Amino acid sequence: MGYTKTAMLMAAMTALFMGVGYLLGGGAGLLIALAVAAGMNAYAYWNSDKAVLRMHNAQECNSQVHPDLQRMVHQLADDADMPRPKVYVIHEDQPNAFATGRNPENAAVAATTGLLARMSREEVAAVMAHELAHIRNYDTLIMTITATFAGAISMLANFAFIFRGGRNQGAGGVIAVLAVMILAPLAAAIVQMAISRSREYEADRVGAAICGNPLWLASALEKIQGFASRIxxxxxxxxxxxxxxxxxxxxxxxxxxxxxxxxxxxxxRIAALVQLAQESGVRSAAPAGRQNPWG
Incomplete structure (x- = not known):
């Protein structure tokens, strides 16, 4: 997918948002939509990371709280020539992880305690490398903005129904507004998800390069998927x-x-990582008899 398609999808999201604003109030509605978008995205830009970490009751790592995970992530970031993110744990049994933050200088990664308990050290390193890749690629900012747009589009579509659906504009007008109320949020969700999917493949590729073995990440994805479907x-x-x-x-x-x-x-995703490993000459997910570099 890559940045070109992401940019096109972001443009589609923006156009959809402005279109709903225009339906709501013509030219004035379009300007209002622009102002709302600017305000929401400004808030999301500065506060999204803190909000997400609070939602999941994440606990910051330090010398007493999972120091090994913090050291591992910092070593990976150093090897990738990136700023060191803050590192958090989430006390949940399902193995999983995410990254957040507006840029690499103001970023955080979080892993569940289930991930630390159920994955090997190499698999945890690969997952953390994947999250560092999201930070390096500014995916956390992109996904925050698209999520904000999606929420705003749904809000504006409902406003369109409330303020225009009740006017005396005939059955055709009411049907049109109803269609927008239903289809605009649906289209926004599809665009949001398309952007998310496109960035996951790229983060897998870059994360494999950061950790040094695509098969570590392939193994982690397979295990996480199995546990996530049950826990x-x-x-x-x-x-x-x-x-x-x-x-x-x-x-x-x-x-x-x-x-x-x-x-x-x-x-x-696993098939793509296996192919990447073959192209790179990597044939085993094992540490190949050498000391783990994140010890």
Whole structure:
């Protein structure tokens, strides 16, 4: 996918947002939509990381709280010539992880205690490398903005129905407004999910390069998918708008249509990583008899 398609999808999201604003109030509505978008994105830009970490009751790592994870992530960041992010743990049994922050200088990564308990050290390193890749690629900022747009589009579509649906504009006008109220949020969700899917493949590729072995990440993805389909993640279920941030979709209690999945098919991601390993000459997920570089 890459940055060109992401830019095109972001443009589509913006155009959809402005179009709903125009339907709501003509030229004035379009300007209002622009102002609302600017305000929401400014707030999201500065506060999204703190809000997401609070949603999941994340605890920052230090010399007493999972210091090994903090050292591992910092070593990976140093090796990748990146600023060191803050490191958090989430006390949930489902293995998973996410990254957040507006730029590499103001970023954080979080891993569940289930990930630390159920994955090997190499697999944890690969997952953390994947999250560092999201930070390096500014994916955390992109996904925050698209999530904000999606929420605003849904809000404006409802306003369009309230303020224009009740006017004396005939059955055709009412049907048109109803269609926008239903289809605009749906289209926004599809665009949001397309952006998320496109960035996951790139983060897999870059994360494999950061950790040094694509098969470590392939093994981690396979295990996380298996556990995520069986183990509840209560906070994620309570905050489904954050699902796209995790390395594997954490939601499963309330079944969602695969059409609207925020993540690409895990088997396809694993196949891409296996192919990358073959092209790189990597033939084993084992540490190959050498000391783990994140010890």
């Amino acid at each position: 509840d993640f209560d906070r994620a279920e309570q905050n489904p708008q954050t699902a796209h941030m995790f390395i594997i979709n954490p939601l499963h209690v309330h079944k969602r249509d695969k059409l609207f999945s925020t993540h690409p098919n895990t088997e396809n």
